[in-house]
Amino acid sequence: xxxxxxxxxxxxxxGLIDLIRQDTIxxxxxxxxxxxxxxxxxLPTPRQLQLLTAxxxxxxxxxxxxxTTPRQLGYKxxxxxxxxxxxxxxxxxHVVVSVALPRSTPTQFVIELYTGMKAICKxxxxxxVGGDTVSSPQxxxxxxxAAGEVEPANLVRRSGAQVGDIVAVTGNLxxxxxxxxxxxxxxxxxxxxxxxxxxxxxxxxxxxxxxxLLAIAGASSxxxxxxxxxxxxxxxxxxxxxxxxxxxxxxxxxxxxxxxxARLGKPALDYALYGGEDFQLLFTMAPDKYQVLLSAHPELxxxxxxxxxxxxxxVTLVDQAGRAHRLEARGFNHFRQEE
Amino acid sequence: xxxxxxxxxxxxxxGLIDLIRQDTIxxxxxxxxxxxxxxxxxLPTPRQLQLLTAxxxxxxxxxxxxxTTPRQLGYKxxxxxxxxxxxxxxxxxHVVVSVALPRSTPTQFVIELYTGMKAICKxxxxxxVGGDTVSSPQxxxxxxxAAGEVEPANLVRRSGAQVGDIVAVTGNLxxxxxxxxxxxxxxxxxxxxxxxxxxxxxxxxxxxxxxxLLAIAGASSxxxxxxxxxxxxxxxxxxxxxxxxxxxxxxxxxxxxxxxxARLGKPALDYALYGGEDFQLLFTMAPDKYQVLLSAHPELxxxxxxxxxxxxxxVTLVDQAGRAHRLEARGFNHFRQEE
Numbered sequence: 001x002x003x004x005x006x007x008x009x010x011x012x013x014x015g016l017i018d019l020i021r022q023d024t025i026x027x028x029x030x031x032x033x034x035x036x037x038x039x040x041x042x043l044p045t046p047r048q049l050q051l052l053t054a055x056x057x058x059x060x061x062x063x064x065x066x067x068t069t070p071r072q073l074g075y076k077x078x079x080x081x082x083x084x085x086x087x088x089x090x091x092x093x094h095v096v097v098s099v100a101l102p103r104s105t106p107t108q109f110v111i112e113l114y115t116g117m118k119a120i121c122k123x124x125x126x127x128x129v130g131g132d133t134v135s136s137p138q139x140x141x142x143x144x145x146a147a148g149e150v151e152p153a154n155l156v157r158r159s160g161a162q163v164g165d166i167v168a169v170t171g172n173l174x175x176x177x178x179x180x181x182x183x184x185x186x187x188x189x190x191x192x193x194x195x196x197x198x199x200x201x202x203x204x205x206x207x208x209x210x211x212x213l214l215a216i217a218g219a220s221s222x223x224x225x226x227x228x229x230x231x232x233x234x235x236x237x238x239x240x241x242x243x244x245x246x247x248x249x250x251x252x253x254x255x256x257x258x259x260x261x262a263r264l265g266k267p268a269l270d271y272a273l274y275g276g277e278d279f280q281l282l283f284t285m286a287p288d289k290y291q292v293l294l295s296a297h298p299e300l301x302x303x304x305x306x307x308x309x310x311x312x313x314x315v316t317l318v319d320q321a322g323r324a325h326r327l328e329a330r331g332f333n334h335f336r337q338e339e
Numbered sequence: 340x341x342x343x344x345x346x347x348x349x350x351x352x353x354g355l356i357d358l359i360r361q362d363t364i365x366x367x368x369x370x371x372x373x374x375x376x377x378x379x380x381x382l383p384t385p386r387q388l389q390l391l392t393a394x395x396x397x398x399x400x401x402x403x404x405x406x407t408t409p410r411q412l413g414y415k416x417x418x419x420x421x422x423x424x425x426x427x428x429x430x431x432x433h434v435v436v437s438v439a440l441p442r443s444t445p446t447q448f449v450i451e452l453y454t455g456m457k458a459i460c461k462x463x464x465x466x467x468v469g470g471d472t473v474s475s476p477q478x479x480x481x482x483x484x485a486a487g488e489v490e491p492a493n494l495v496r497r498s499g500a501q502v503g504d505i506v507a508v509t510g511n512l513x514x515x516x517x518x519x520x521x522x523x524x525x526x527x528x529x530x531x532x533x534x535x536x537x538x539x540x541x542x543x544x545x546x547x548x549x550x551x552l553l554a555i556a557g558a559s560s561x562x563x564x565x566x567x568x569x570x571x572x573x574x575x576x577x578x579x580x581x582x583x584x585x586x587x588x589x590x591x592x593x594x595x596x597x598x599x600x601a602r603l604g605k606p607a608l609d610y611a612l613y614g615g616e617d618f619q620l621l622f623t624m625a626p627d628k629y630q631v632l633l634s635a636h637p638e639l640x641x642x643x644x645x646x647x648x649x650x651x652x653x654v655t656l657v658d659q660a661g662r663a664h665r666l667e668a669r670g671f672n673h674f675r676q677e678e
Contacts, residue, residue, distance in 0.1 A: 032388055032491075032494065033427075033494070033496060036497075036578075037427070037496055037497050037498075037578075038392060038422075038423040038424075038426035038427055038497070038561075038562060038563055039390040039391060039392035039423045039424055039426070039427045039429070039485075039487065040390065040391045040392065041388045041389070041390055041427065041489065041494055042388065042389050042390075042391065043388060043389075044383045044387075044388075044389050046385065046386075048383075049371055049380045049381065049382060049383075050380070050381050050382075050383050050389065050486070051378040051379065051380055051381075052378060052379045052381065052433060052435050052468055052469055052484070052486060053377060053378035053379065053435070053469055054435045054436075054437045054469060054470055054471050054482070054484060055437070055471050056437035056438075056439055056471045056473050056480070056482060057473075058439050058473055058474070058475055058476070058480070059476075060476045061439075061473060061474050061475065061476060062473070083377075084377040084378045085377075085378055087377035087378070088372075088376070088377055088378045088380065090378070094391060096391050096392070096393045096484055097393075098393045098394070098395035098482045098484075099395075100395055100397050100400075100480060129391055130391055130392055130393060131393055132393050132394050132395045132482075134395050134396075134397055134400060134401070135397070135400050136397055136400065136480075137397070137398075137399045137400060137477075137478065138476075138477055138478070139476065139477070141395070141397070141439060141475075141480050143393070143395060143437045143471075143482035143484075145391075145393060145435055145437075145482075145484035146378075147389070147391060147486070148378065150380065152371075155371065155372070155380055157372060157376055158375075158376050158377070159376075222377075223377060224377055239375075239376075
């Protein structure tokens with residue numbers, strides 16, 4: 001990437017908006033007014049619920065510009081929001097993007113940031129319909145708000161899990177956290193196993209199509225795994241007033257994660273349970289519906305990891321010896337010190 | 340205000356979310372899922388367009404905690420977004436709020452911040468349906484995204500102004516900028532005239548009901564005055580490909596502004612033209628429709644300030660001697676140095 005000499009001071013806020021506005025509409029039939037007016041105006045699909053979600057990413061807290069390119073950062077800032085829409089069983093339609101940037105930010109940085117956002121928006125036919133660009137005294141802050149839609153009958157909440165349901169996930173867990181660990185240790189460019197982990201961390205893939213299929217198939221509860229399996233299982237248990245029993249042997253771990261965990265000296269399962277930012281989906285479903293789903297969609301990479309039990313049992317992890325351990329929510333928490 | 344000993348480290352992110360969630364729903368019939376799931380789910384009004392807008396406020400750039408209380412800050416962060424919905428002729432329905440806070444932030448600060456947000460949301464029957472709370476290495480950042488609705492026939496864009504239309508505003512201009520000037524100079528607590536100006540700056544009132552009336556009355560273009568009259572007139576002129584002739588004598592200035600401008604040594608008109616953050620509405624309308632509006636709503640505080648002319652004439656200000664001056668957009672621009 002070649003950084004141009006231009007910095008934001010030279011092109012100003014309105015020059016920046018003109019730059020941003022290009023290639024933001026991927027589903028023109030839904031957009032009456034896009035970027036450039038006081039607000040965007042969009043056409044909703046009749047008889048659908050509207051979904052709204054937001055995530056804010058703060059430099060040094062959520063990302064480090066030493067280890068992510070601005071293009072990857074833009075991609076991820078949108079991805080984490082599309083993942084939240086996916087976790088409700090919905091289809092993402094539009095995003096609104098606010099960015100705070102130091103005045104000295106190179107124009108090329110902003111172009112790359114939006115290139116990443118535009119890439120994922122194009123991939124999912126999502127429109128960028130508005131936002132705000134402001135100056136920051138220190139550090140980059142990005143807020144993305146996503147608007148999506150879902151048929152009322154397909155809305156999946158965290159609170160619908162039933163005793164007897166299976167508990168399953170949509171793919172390998174722990175990759176993202178191990179990728180972060182490798183980035184932080186500066187030990188990854190020499191190892192083939194590291195690349196997919198680093199990619200899982202820097203450019204996660206929201207499970208949008210899978211989320212819709214699971215919703216239609218009758219998932220009783222669903223959550224995207226942003227804070228680690230342990231934390232999300234506890235979230236569903238709390239919201240649904242049930243317990244969850246997970247089987248350590250069933251939790252899907254990639255061979256790359258196993259290799260990285262040896263390098264980093266931390267058990268692979270720890271990354272899956274407490275690492276976070278996998279953006280796979282965790283869901284519960286009645287066993288008969290789950291069987292129908294597997295038959296109808298053998299290509300779906302869903303893996304059963306446990307089942308729903310009574311609330312009194314809490315959230316437990318059964319180890320290889322068959323012993324059950326209480327599983328605490330120990331995902332990332334913004335206002336607590338790490339233990 | 341009594342600051343408690345608790346800081347955010349003590350209650351954590353999830354304790355914080357429980358605090359925030361109270362009193363967030365003012366229009367329950369529209370909310371299927373509020374704060375606490377991956378995304379909110381809301382019921383749109385059939386056959387209306389959905390409006391989306393976002394504003395990000397950054398400490399030291401947009402506000403100074405030496406001169407605003409957290410409650411005022413929360414109020415304003417929502418107000419500026421409702422103003423954008425008003426400028427499209429719409430009704431605000433929901434907001435999604437992201438806040439980045441230093442870990443050392445007192446819990447009471449957060450409670451007060453949300454108290455301000457909840458106050459204005461209650462005033463306008465708006466729901467707080469979601470958001471994100473994250474830590475910040477330095478300084479508070481707030482992003483509010485507002486979702487609103489408008490009948491397609493009542494949508495007002497910036498681009499519809501026609502030659503011959505009148506140009507009008509919904510109230511006094513310059514108050515907010517003069518209030519900011521007084522706050523910055525530390526000269527306001529001793530002067531009765533200062534209080535309404537400071538209030539106009541710290542807790543601006545979005546012109547939501549007026550915006551809807553103007554839309555129904557047939558406003559051909561509309562903009563909220565966030566960057567000063569000069570800047571907004573240029574925005575409408577550019578979007579509508581017309582010119583605007585404003586009359587200096589007609590621009591409504593409050594007696595308080597006149598008093599403050601004497602104190603601050605800067606012409607009152609400068610605050611109105613270049614000051615910004617008034618959050619009054621600037622609109623254009625066919626003269627016959629404007630007469631009907633005035634007859635039907637004599638209580639509306641609208642003031643005619645000029646009219647729409649051909650594009651070749653540009654945006655001008657006619658002074659008391661009848662001389663026309665080119666009016667440049669000199670509102671606040673985030674990435675240019677001040678002249």
